[in-house]
Amino acid sequence: MSDTPSTHDTTGPIKRPTRWHIGVFLLPAFIVYSAVMILPLIETLRLSLFNTVDGQSTFVGLGNFQVLFGDERWADDFWNALKNNVIFFIIHMLVQNPIGVALAAMLSLPKLRFAAAYRTAIFLPTLLSFVIVGFIWKLILSPIWGVSPYLMDLVGLKSFFSPWLGKPNSALIAVSLISVWQYVGIPMMLIYAALLNIPEEVIEAAECDGVTGWSQFWKIKLPLILPAIGIISILTFVGNFNAFDLVYTVQGALAGPDGATDILGTLLYRTFFGFQLQLGDRSMGATIATVMFLIILAGVSLYLFVIQRRIRRYQF
């Protein structure tokens, strides 16, 4: 920021009038952003400290959090959702990001033909809405339609088919993998961009030293794209702990079977908005939103202040 020489500073000793235009340029963005994003966020955090007692909104301190973490009506649901959310995130980290890196590594090979076509195809699901993705996979995995048993039969695995989305043991994994299928394009693109930014000379130098193929990838390229891997990890983290749409579309607001796919986003929706017999509860909704905020804030801070500083950046 400071390296931009401002003309007004160089005009010297002439006393300049108030620069109204700066305010005019900043104001619209500032107002909309503050009024619709920052203030509601603060208000939500504040609401989490209040609850309705005898029909009046009363300050209860951390009472709502105690209820959420310890009260038997809430705690089971909450810890279940949190655990599922952590699993959801781990599956993304273990499946989505390695596949993304592998695809990017292959796409960035020099003189690869049809690279643009592959890129376009693999990125396509990322643009579809969760509603489309959710329903398509619901149909494909449905035992009624028989597409997946048929496909698995082609590779001789028909006996392994089961209605994964309907079974408590496998539903969460199935939903996570659907989400991985949809979002693998993002890590792929960001890593691909990072790989393209590695200068030719570095690769040539490695080749002169006889470092090629696999060992070139592990020893030369991977360390150079670590910052990009850090970015996709934090993006995945924020996205996963804020997810809602896919589970809502595939499994409904109750996140069945038997809460097996319930994550913080669906819990927030049910709590705040109510569902079937459950009435909406503003204070507890705000409490869950606050917990989600703290989790995301912790992740982002960890990334910004610890991980990002440890990763060595190379300037070319």
Add this chain to the structure above:
Amino acid sequence: MSKARASLTRTSLVHLALISYAVISIFPVFLTLINSMKDRNAIFRNPMQIPTPKTFDLVGYYTVLGQGDFATYFQNSFIVTVVSIALVLLFGAMAAFALSEYRFRGNTLMGLYLAIGIMIPIRLGTVAILQGMVATGLVNTLTALVLVYTAQGIPLAVFILSEFMRTVSDDLKNAGRIDGLSEYSIFFRLVLPLVRPAMATVAVFTMIPIWNDLWFPLILAPSEATKTVTLGSQIFIGQFVTNWNAVLAALSLAILPVLILYFIFSRQLIRGITSGAVK
């Protein structure tokens, strides 16, 4: 000789892997599109077959267009997306210009303040957003959605656009000032045309989450008159679960605009990502 053969094997393995993954990515979409144009028996008997003259049937589309109000849904999504993008680009570019062009007290602070929204999702403020919209009578209006999406899009727009605006030559702007242009004319007539490629990138990045969002339409504007395509198809499909023709046709109708836009803008989008716009 053997080295050339080894590299040939390696290349074919790479192609094999990429083709397999590309097929995995496209197949579900393809399957939906072909089955939406078949009659009910053919959908179940031969899901893999492309429609033949015998099995070709558009009954699903008739059901969807007859029952659901998809024209309205499309119109709502279109209005919300276009207006939000326009506001994000205008407000975002103005703020980015102020931050990158002028030195003033609080510049860095303002930049950081606007950057919070890049990482913290706006969804977490939903409880109070709904409250505010109820208080101002904006519930079930498209305005509510436009406001939320504008606020959601501004942080990234400011971030990307101010990076680009720093690269606009100072000499050009100073020449404008000497010629007596006001700061506003410098922004609108000199700088904006020069950052048009970056604006296109921001537009594409802003558009996708808005068009696909389910959360805010569900909470802020679920009425029949304000449903977006995403919410409309979600509810329509939920009601027609057993009518496979209708479900597949509704899905295809929701996919098509995205596919068309993708083929128009994919180059822009991919160039935007790979040029390091989201570094």
